[in-house]
Amino acid sequence: MTEGNFVDYVKIHVSSGNGGSGSSHLHREKYITKGGPDGGDGGRGGHVIIKGNKNLWTLFHLKFKRHVRAEHGGNGGKQRSTGADGSDEYIEVPLGTVIRDTDTQKPIFEITEDGEEYVVAEGGMGGRGNWHFKSSTNQTPRYSQPGIDGKEVDITLELKILADVGLVGFPNAGKSTLLSVITAAKPKIADYEFTTLKPNLGIVKYRDFKTFVVADIPGIIEGAAEGKGIGHRFLRHIERNSTLLFLIPADADDITKQYEILLDELRRYNPEMLDKDRLIAISKSDMLDDELKAELKQELDKNLGAPYIFISSVAHQGLTELKDRLWEMLNKKPE
Structure with missing residues (x-):
């Protein structure tokens, strides 16, 4: 899937069908000139249905x-x-799609299962025919009910991708490179910021044919929660990940400060993000010799306050241990 084909936000105007009008027909046959009312009911208008x-x-x-x-x-x-009855109109959406009212932005429903359906606009009921209205005092009613009009509503469909692990980091931290190495995904990789403009998904093949899904989210910058940069447009995709993998390059000026800025952006966007399991991967660690790595470990042990691991996507260092750690975090038993 190319970046241009990834669309996670659309607005649609939906209109359900009007109900059919009831008939005010009077029964007539060759030898029955004044039969009673026999007008039938109108059919129901079609629904507009969202389907997973x-x-x-x-x-x-x-x-x-x-x-x-x-x-x-x-x-x-x-x-x-x-x-x-009017035929229903189905709108098929991927799992993890939230339906919102465009005017109020309030969530209406969320599609999370395959085949799950939600009627977003009900069709109008059909009107009743004149035979419903006959009585002992009015034996030939010449009126019937019109059908009820369908509903019109503006909806917004917002996709929050379903992945097990979300990659979080500043632009050019090496997220796309890591994804291309541990999965079969082929994200765009280049030596400049915001190479990734849309989320990329990759399936990590683990031991014994087991798999888990990793999502590479476009880089977050300081102030993303307030709308700066492009990372804020995709922060919602991290909400569904059960585990967050923070990627910080080894040549960063201050690894602890970068981690705290990323945490703060997530906190300001949605405080519940901090309840997720977290692992920090120090990327590009092939640039460090043993002495530098030992010094960095001492500093990180004292200041970081979170589990971390040294990796190098280019040199394929620490990737097996990274997969093991992520698998343990995803499959740990609840306490």
């Missing part, structure tokens, strides 16, 4: 679909025949 599809990873197929309309219900007919 586990085979979808993005909202790209909805990028150019701004209006979705369901079919109107058919009108009632003679001999109490009911009009046809």
Whole structure:
């Protein structure tokens, strides 16, 4: 999947179908000139339904679909025949999609399971035919009910990708390089900031054919929670990850300070993020000799206050241990 095909935010105007009108028909046959009322009911208008599809990873197929309309219900007919129901209109979305009211931005529903359905706009009920209204005092009613109009609503579909591990770090920290090495993903890699413009997903193959999913989130900068840079647009994708892997390069001016800035951005965006399991990977550690690494360990043990590991994606150092640590964190038994 190319970056241009990753779409995680779309706005759609949906309209359910109108209910069909009831019929005000009076029964007529060759030898029955004044039969009673026999007008049928109108059909129900079609619903607009959001449906989960586990085979979808993005909202790209909805990028150019701004209006979705369901079919109107058919009108009632003679001999109490009911009009046809309008066909429902389905909008298939990937798992992890949140449906919001565009006007209020309040969440309406969240699709988390394959095949899960939610009726976002109900079709109008069909009107009742005139045979419903006959009585001893009004034996030939010549009126029926019109159908109820369908609903129109503006919705926003917002995808929060479902991954086990979320990669968090500043731009150019080496997240895409790590993802390309431990998974089969092929993210764009270059020596400048904000190379990654959209989240990338990769499946890590572990021992005994076990797997887990890692998401590379575009780089966060200081002030991202307030909307600076582009990382803030994707902070919501980290909400679903059960484990956060912080990637900080070994040549950073102050590793502890970078970690604290990243933590603070997550805290300001959503304090619940800090409840997740965390592991810090010191990347590009192949640049450190044994003496520098020992000095850095002493400093990190004293100031960092979180588990860390030295890795190098280019030199393939510490990657097996990294996978082991992540697997343990993802599969630890609750206390």
